[in-house]
């Protein structure tokens with residue numbers, strides 16, 4: 262992998278944890294105490310750690326890690342219920358002395374090459390700033406929507422919900438990691454990470470940056486149905502007293518539920534605790550909890566971009582999902598960073614047959630950059646909406662409408678875990 266002059270690309274392992282943490286704390290303006298450092302050491306995906314190192318003294322101290330990154334291994338649910346092998350890019354940081362010299366660009370090209378070699382069809386991430394990743398072909402694929410349920414929100418009845426068992430315990434990854442894995446495996450919503458690696462599971466239980474420093478220890482609620490764990494919420498309560506009495510807050514760090522019954526049972530327990538006045542929850546693109554609320558306006562919904570996705574392998578990504586209508590279409594893809602994706606592809610699919618894709622010399626019906634395809638892959642933003650803002654070009658009359666209908670997903674995509 263070619264690096265900017267004076268730098269080289271390297272793998273690194275846990276023996277360089279202090280250097281990695283230095284790049285990270287500089288990048289994200291963080292102070293870490295000893296327990297935070299230990300937590301990060303335990304949850305960092307060391308086996309895929311890569312960085313860019315100073316190779317020339319004119320650039321700084323030779324051997325210093327100027328930039329770091331790693332990735333989690335996971336499978337990502339796509340429309341139709343199948344999954345795609347995915348790389349969850351994480352811990353991306355460049356030391357400020359080395360920024361804007363192409364260190365991130367080098368790390369991204371390196372990430373794409375290695376993830377493709379591992380057979381990963383897409384790369385996904387959460388962006389610290391929205392302006393960073395579009396240039397690398399990523400598109401915002403799921404929303405991040407945050408609400409405050411208050412205390413004991415009125416939730417619509419769901420038959421069978423009352424009968425589900427719920428237990429509240431102090432969270433421990435060694436004890437409860439398998440329950441989290443089991444719930445994730447049952448999630449059908451596009452964008453859900455399933456088949457989590459150890460580091461992803463660890464992250465669900467961790468708070469290395471001390472964001473909940475004043476809170477109690479980490480707790481977990483687990484709902485079970487006949488098939489086993491059906492919902493979980495990892496949460497922390499912070500006790501506060503206001504002028505008129507108790508005003509504690511619940512922060513739900515991560516949660517997942519397989520259906521409306523389990524969702525209702527979960528939040529009946531987590532959002533109705535003595536002495537608590539608020540319950541802060543990220544619902545992502547999952548409309549279930551919002552759909553159960555009597556007073557949707559009262560929860561003060563705030564929305565921003567959630568998980569970003571980058572198609573690494575057009576063939577695998579487009580044949581891995583299903584389509585809502587029959588489709589036979591030539592799609593032109595522009596991909597400046599991965600030429601194997603670049604060009605015209607004929608996509609054919611029907612309700613009864615799996616999708617097929619092949620390269621073609623035929624003229625394109627629609628054209629788009631890989632970042633638009635990445636935005637649309639999970640069905641969160643329609644191709645018509647992308648056409649309306651000039652991110653999809655129509656070459657054959659009516660083709661955008663046909664393609665847009667086919668790319669629809671029954672369930673709105675959501676990623677319920679941050680990484």
Ligand SMILES: CC(C)(COP(=O)(O)OP(=O)(O)OC[C@H]1O[C@@H](n2cnc3c(N)ncnc32)[C@H](O)[C@@H]1OP(=O)(O)O)[C@@H](O)C(=O)NCCC(=O)NCCS
Nearest residue numbers: 288353354355360361362363364365366387388389390392
């Ligand atoms: C964001 C960050 C990783 C960028 O690293 P970098 O090595 O400076 O990036 P590069 O030099 O490769 O920049 C590539 C291009 O992206 C642009 N870019 C980089 N960071 C950007 C930002 N935060 N906002 C807007 N544009 C940005 C550069 O200007 C450059 O554009 P150009 O190709 O038109 O010249 C680095 O500044 C950093 O670590 N920031 C703090 C932590 C962080 O945000 N990490 C990302 C976590 S998701």
